[in-house]
Amino acid sequence: MNDKLLALRLFSRVARTGSFSAAARELDLSQPSVSRIIAALEQDVGAALVTRTTRALTLTDAGTDYLARVEAILASLEEADHVARGSLELRGSLRVALSASFGVREVVPLLPGFLKRHPLLNVNLLMNDQRQDTLKEGVDVAVRLGDLADSSATARLIGRTHRLIAASPDYLKANGTPTAPAELATHTAIVGPAGTSAAGWLFHKDGRDMTIRVDSRLSVSANEGAVAAAVAGLGVVTTSLWGCRAELASGALVQLLPDWKMKDVEVHGMFTPGRPPKPSARAFVEYLIAELPR
DSSP: OOOHHHHHHHHHHHHTTOOOOHHHHHOOOOOHHHHHHHHHHHHTTSSSOOEEOOOOOOEEEEHHHHHHHHHHHHHHHHHHHHHOOOOTTOOOEEEEOOOOOOOOIIGGGGHHHHHHOOEEEEEEEEEEEOOOOTTTTTTSSEESSSOOTTSSSSSEEEEEEEEEEEEEEHHHHHHHOOOOOOGGSEEEEEEOOOGGGTTTEEETTTTTTEEOEEEEEEEOOHHHHHHHHHTTTSSSEEHHHHHHHHHHHHHEEEETTTTOOOOOOEEEEEOOOTTTOOOOHHHHHHHHHHHHHH
């Protein structure tokens, strides 16, 4: 990699992470080396690109404009390399942000086929049930479940899955099995990422909508924790079919009110705004569209 290209990639990561040390770790360089390279880049450009203080690192106005142009160049360069090599050969690194539960349950089992198809590509999965800052984390594509909050991003629909409610056999034995949504008002709900609506749980059947407010004694920020709590008999949980497929198959959970539908959960591949999607990011999303179980 020539010095100018390295400097541009370093500047992009310094700007997105807000840290010389974070960028140094990502590119396996020392922090003094990163600082020296960025200083040389500023001298070459003839303008200050970053403002350094003891507490923070921020971009100057010139740095903000330069970053947008640099990242477009880097994306175009990667696209050019990809086209020159041939459409099937992907290489370099791919950073994917996704929830831990969906990643472990659905995406990781599909990875062997994708990596076998692209042996020169390195994949970095950033798993977190809290939505990551795609720009700061240098994410190439984020796999998002539910409504998209960022309207400026380019997104691709990967698929849909049913939302449902479920409980363990032990819980139902002790508390009874609801036969209509209204009966959920007398049950204990486990509120996880898929069931945090203040309005309650919305059901649909034969043209009728019904919203039920549930009593929750347990709130869990991660789907795995909410599903585990339901398996332990702590209450009724709402989640996607992807989020509890294994527990339903094993009998650890029982789906309730199967004739009543809840809003489907959409899954999108969201590309980082402000630059063209990387070829590897597009290929990854296409692979999930083709291979993800429905």
